[in-house]
Amino acid sequence: MKDAILKEIGRLIIPFIQIFGIYIIFNGHLSPGGGFSGGTILGVSLIMHKLIEEPSKPSIKISERTIMQFMCFSFMLYGILKGYSFLSGGGEFELFNIPLGTPGMILSGGMLLPLNIAVGIIVCFTIYTFYTLFDKGEI
Amino acid sequence: MKKILSILLTVAFISILLVALSEGPAFGNADNPANNYVSKRYIEQGVADTGAINIVTGIILDYRAFDTFGEAAVLFAAVISVVIVLNKSKEQV
Numbered sequence: 001m002k003d004a005i006l007k008e009i010g011r012l013i014i015p016f017i018q019i020f021g022i023y024i025i026f027n028g029h030l031s032p033g034g035g036f037s038g039g040t041i042l043g044v045s046l047i048m049h050k051l052i053e054e055p056s057k058p059s060i061k062i063s064e065r066t067i068m069q070f071m072c073f074s075f076m077l078y079g080i081l082k083g084y085s086f087l088s089g090g091g092e093f094e095l096f097n098i099p100l101g102t103p104g105m106i107l108s109g110g111m112l113l114p115l116n117i118a119v120g121i122i123v124c125f126t127i128y129t130f131y132t133l134f135d136k137g138e139i
Numbered sequence: 140m141k142k143i144l145s146i147l148l149t150v151a152f153i154s155i156l157l158v159a160l161s162e163g164p165a166f167g168n169a170d171n172p173a174n175n176y177v178s179k180r181y182i183e184q185g186v187a188d189t190g191a192i193n194i195v196t197g198i199i200l201d202y203r204a205f206d207t208f209g210e211a212a213v214l215f216a217a218v219i220s221v222v223i224v225l226n227k228s229k230e231q232v
Contacts, residue, residue, distance in 0.1 A: 028193065028196050029189075029190070029191035029192065029193055029196045029197070029200075030191075030192050030193055031192075031193060032193060032195070033193075034193070034195070034196050034199070034200075035200075064222065064226065067218075068222075071215060071218060074211075075211060075212070075215050078208060078211055079208065082204045082205070082208060085204075086205075100189070100190030101190060103186050103190050103191070103192055104192055108190050108191075109189060109190035109191045109196075109197075110189070110190055110201075111200075111201075112189065112190070112191050112196060112197070112200050112201065115200045115204070115207075116196070116200065118211075119200075119207065119211055122211050122214055122215060123214065125218070126214045126215075126217065126218050129218050129221065129222065130217075130218070130221060133221055133222065133225045133226065134225070
């Protein structure tokens with residue numbers, strides 16, 4: 001896209017959008033939001049970067065391999081963490097329980113923060129992959 | 140022939156579902172199965188059980204975590220199938 005205004009404003013605004021998305025993901029257990037909404041905002045910032053960049057020389061290039069690695073890792077992380085808490089929370093096994101901490105702090109709520117991050121990564125790359133594939137046919 | 144058969148099947152399914160629905164409890168009744176102790180327990184014990192102030196996150200990532208795992212699996216499967224079908228670049232995973 002060759003619009004200079006869109007390009008400059010986008011370059012200014014993209015870091016703030018990304019910080020806002022990360023804030024929503026990391027405060028998912030304290031305030032409204034969470035992995036789904038924060039991941040959507042992160043994915044939208046990636047789409048905006050894809051819209052305003054020069055197609056010949058992109059400043060960041062996310063390869064298909066990177067996307068698949070991130071998504072598979074997040075998916076397995078979610079499954080392993082939550083499967084462990086299904087085992088340890090049942091009471092039959094004497095396993096280590098992650099402490100819940102003080103409600104209201106960032107590092108509290110046991111596994112909620114890593115689960116939110118995993119869901120956020122999956123949603124972010126889902127939105128980005130759908131946009132790029134339906135737009136140009138390649139990632 | 141196929142059309143008549145599919146219409147008959149659809150009508151049969153609809154009538155079965157409607158008959159099953161007519162046996163259900165009345166709308167807005169105070170003794171309905173939906174008005175049980177679960178929501179009260181979530182509201183009162185949610186912070187102590189999950190450690191999350193945002194009760195929505197506490198429910199979808201702790202009480203109903205397996206449901207959210209299914210949602211993530213849906214997104215994952217959608218991305219993999221779209222990449223397989225639509226990807227035209229030379230790079231292969």
